[in-house]
Amino acid sequence: MADLLFFDTETFSSVKIERGLDQYLTGMHPLIYTYALNDEPVEVWDVTKNPNIPQKLEAALRSPNVTKVAHNLPFDHAITRVGLGIDIPFEECFCTMSCAYAHSLPGSLDALGPVMGIDEDMRKLTVGKELIKLFCVPNPRTGEVANRETHPKEWATFIEYGLQDTAALREIYKRLPKHNYTGEHHDIWVLDMAINNRGFHIDQELCRQALIIRDEMKEYLEAEVTALTDGKVQRGTQAQKLLHYAIGEFGLEMFDMRKDTIKTMLEDKSLDPDARRLLELRRDSSLSSLTKYERALERVGPDGRMRHTLQFSGAGRTGRWAGRGFQPHNMPRPKSKADYVEETIIPSILDGTLRDKVTDVNQCCSDALRATIVAAPGCELFVGDWSNIEGVCNAWVAGDEKKLQRFRDNYFGDGPDCYVLLYSDSFGVPIDSVDDKQRQMGKGMELSMGYGGGVGAFIQTSASYGLDLEELGRVVPGLVSAGVYQKAENAWKRAFIRGEDHGVEADVYIACDALKQVWRKANPEIVQTWWDLERACKWAIDRPGSVHYVAKCKIWATPGWLIIELPSGRRLLYAQPQISHTVEYDEDTGDVKKRSSISYMAASAKQWRRIRTYSGKLLENVIQAIANDVLRASMLRADAAGYPQILHVHDEQVAEVPAGLFDFNDFLELMQEPLPWAPDLPLKAAGYVAQRYRKD
Numbered sequence: 301m302a303d304l305l306f307f308d309t310e311t312f313s314s315v316k317i318e319r320g321l322d323q324y325l326t327g328m329h330p331l332i333y334t335y336a337l338n339d340e341p342v343e344v345w346d347v348t349k350n351p352n353i354p355q356k357l358e359a360a361l362r363s364p365n366v367t368k369v370a371h372n373l374p375f376d377h378a379i380t381r382v383g384l385g386i387d388i389p390f391e392e393c394f395c396t397m398s399c400a401y402a403h404s405l406p407g408s409l410d411a412l413g414p415v416m417g418i419d420e421d422m423r424k425l426t427v428g429k430e431l432i433k434l435f436c437v438p439n440p441r442t443g444e445v446a447n448r449e450t451h452p453k454e455w456a457t458f459i460e461y462g463l464q465d466t467a468a469l470r471e472i473y474k475r476l477p478k479h480n481y482t483g484e485h486h487d488i489w490v491l492d493m494a495i496n497n498r499g500f501h502i503d504q505e506l507c508r509q510a511l512i513i514r515d516e517m518k519e520y521l522e523a524e525v526t527a528l529t530d531g532k533v534q535r536g537t538q539a540q541k542l543l544h545y546a547i548g549e550f551g552l553e554m555f556d557m558r559k560d561t562i563k564t565m566l567e568d569k570s571l572d573p574d575a576r577r578l579l580e581l582r583r584d585s586s587l588s589s590l591t592k593y594e595r596a597l598e599r600v601g602p603d604g605r606m607r608h609t610l611q612f613s614g615a616g617r618t619g620r621w622a623g624r625g626f627q628p629h630n631m632p633r634p635k636s637k638a639d640y641v642e643e644t645i646i647p648s649i650l651d652g653t654l655r656d657k658v659t660d661v662n663q664c665c666s667d668a669l670r671a672t673i674v675a676a677p678g679c680e681l682f683v684g685d686w687s688n689i690e691g692v693c694n695a696w697v698a699g700d701e702k703k704l705q706r707f708r709d710n711y712f713g714d715g716p717d718c719y720v721l722l723y724s725d726s727f728g729v730p731i732d733s734v735d736d737k738q739r740q741m742g743k744g745m746e747l748s749m750g751y752g753g754g755v756g757a758f759i760q761t762s763a764s765y766g767l768d769l770e771e772l773g774r775v776v777p778g779l780v781s782a783g784v785y786q787k788a789e790n791a792w793k794r795a796f797i798r799g800e801d802h803g804v805e806a807d808v809y810i811a812c813d814a815l816k817q818v819w820r821k822a823n824p825e826i827v828q829t830w831w832d833l834e835r836a837c838k839w840a841i842d843r844p845g846s847v848h849y850v851a852k853c854k855i856w857a858t859p860g861w862l863i864i865e866l867p868s869g870r871r872l873l874y875a876q877p878q879i880s881h882t883v884e885y886d887e888d889t890g891d892v893k894k895r896s897s898i899s900y901m902a903a904s905a906k907q908w909r910r911i912r913t914y915s916g917k918l919l920e921n922v923i924q925a926i927a928n929d930v931l932r933a934s935m936l937r938a939d940a941a942g943y944p945q946i947l948h949v950h951d952e953q954v955a956e957v958p959a960g961l962f963d964f965n966d967f968l969e970l971m972q973e974p975l976p977w978a979p980d981l982p983l984k985a986a987g988y989v990a991q992r993y994r995k996d
Contacts, residue, residue: 305360306470307335309379322601330383334462369394390493402480404617406903416475431458499607500946501676502600507593536585550575589632618925634667638994673993682955684987689927697851700825711984719743726818727779749819752916755812773807780814788813830915867977868929874900
């Protein structure tokens with residue numbers, strides 16, 4: 301068994317960490333290292349007192365036979381590389397924060413300690429954050445820098461704080477589950493570190509020019525708002541003032557100025573022209589996505605690349621990555637087509653003529669955000685994405701062979717896509733006669749309802765994909781049976797009384813509920829899988845030690861965990877699971893029914909709290925986790941084949957390669973290779989080669 305080095309660093313930098321690690325390192329120097337080898341006492345190296353690294357620490361950091369353990373290891377790794385000149389191979393490292401995320405536990409050391417049952421005196425001292433403010437950053441008012449000479453008493457406490465931190469780190473390491481952070485799971489973390497360190501190139505000129513246009517538009521919009529309201533409101537960002545003015549002056553029935561509310565109001569063709577323009581000004585003034593241009597310029601490194609934007613397993617128990625800093629996982633969906641962005645919007649931003657060519661200037665700048673990610677000089681981007689990966693995985697775990705065969709026919713033959721087929725099956729329309737609008741309806745149903753979603757999920761998906769809800773309200777009643785329509789109408793009445801009708805008209809709600817019923821009837825295997833999965837989880841919780849096999853997964857529970865083992869062998873973990881029982885009145889039948897639900901403890905909104913789940917959500921976790929396992933396997937294959945990956949967004953994979961030297965089809969073939977744990981899962985990848993990243 302390898303020796304373990306537990307270590308932590310405290311540093312000073314003249315650059316705020318909020319500007320990203322690359323920028324932070326330009327003004328950084330180490331202050332103290334606290335460290336312990338195995339179970340030996342924690343020691344401290346005060347760099348400000350003695351600049352020579354202790355021999356024991358240096359030997360451990362350099363030894364390939366010692367595993368280096370740190371919390372948020374990328375930070376300590378970078379400090380060690382820049383501050384000490386020791387570049388530790390990531391294969392020799394263990395990050396307790398990444399391990400915690402991989403097992404659905406909180407990421408911060410402060411939050412993780414109590415969850416792991418660490419005694420109070422083993423956690424960070426309450427004064428720790430104040431000491432960091434004192435010694436690790438310049439005084440925000442005076443710019444002065446405190447040190448061991450100016451504040452000797454506080455410095456002694458600062459060192460004690462570091463010793464406590466490393467002691468807590470060691471104890472947490474011992475108690476953490478490690479299944480999802482060993483073997484191939486650790487290999488993908490090592491690759492993730494390489495991708496984060498590699499980073500991606502940023503078009504800084506595009507960012508600068510977009511911000512110039514944004515600031516010009518800000519002044520223009522503010523002037524128009526002021527004129528339109530006779531000076532009663534000065535800015536479109538003043539939501540409450542605008543709301544009161546819109547209600548008082550135009551009698552608009554609005555409760556807020558949120559994006560969806562404004563979108564709904566603007567769909568009213570009888571809206572007063574001045575009221576319409578006021579709402580448009582609010583919409584155009586509140587595009588928060590444009591702050592990403594600022595963030596890009598703040599965080600880009602000296603070499604023009606942005607790093608450390610991906611958090612391993614940071615998006616919850618599914619194992620998906622989360623975005624950090626620039627947030628590449630949270631790009632707004634463009635309203636413009638990719639070719640229009642490339643050929644018109646970007647050149648117009650760069651030459652300053654965008655305002656002369658378009659009316660929705662801010663929206664066009666938002667549409668160009670993805671294009672700030674570019675290939676380095678002499679390179680090109682390979683971008684690949686799997687076709688309907690979640691839909692395929694959903695059909696696969698449900699054993700829906702008919703649907704799977706249709707995917708294969710479409711992927712590898714000349715069969716129609718699943719959205720056309722869904723519409724055809726649902727409404728008895730010949731496949732050849734399904735038009736684009738009908739296909740979009742099928743797409744909305746498929747994307748919103750696979751995990752037990754209903755009206756709310758369909759409305760949300762409709763907003764993302766441009767479905768006209770009013771038109772659906774007119775069209776759907778003529779497509780469904782009287783029984784389906786009556787049931788949907790009853791559902792609307794109950795929702796309206798409860799205030800749960802999502803603020804839409806009755807015919808829209810009824811249409812969406814009818815589509816939900818139609819989808820469920822067309823996908824009985826998937827619907828049954830929801831209930832089978834929930835039932836198996838409840839049985840496992842009720843009978844610890846029993847094992848159940850559902851949705852190609854193995855399910856069991858221990859006193860502390862509900863465990864769903866995926867086909868890949870990775871595990872979904874639900875801490876401290878419980879089953880609660882309630883009695884409900886079924887308004888359709890008049891029957892009284894006993895209901896039960898699963899809850900578990902999870903990190904949510906920066907708290908460790910109990911969360912309820914249900915059948916569709918459990919299946920969503922499973923499907924998204926399997927899709928993530930497909931991505932992980934493909935990333936490892938691409939890395940082994942020599943494709944330098946710089947980014948991945950959800951189920952999309954991005955490599956940066958020397959222009960003209962690699963075959964894009966080979967890259968896609970790697971993404972489509974059958975998986976050892978899912979040889980019959982049909983995978984089809986498509987994508988593009990480009991200089992700029994885009995949304996196809």
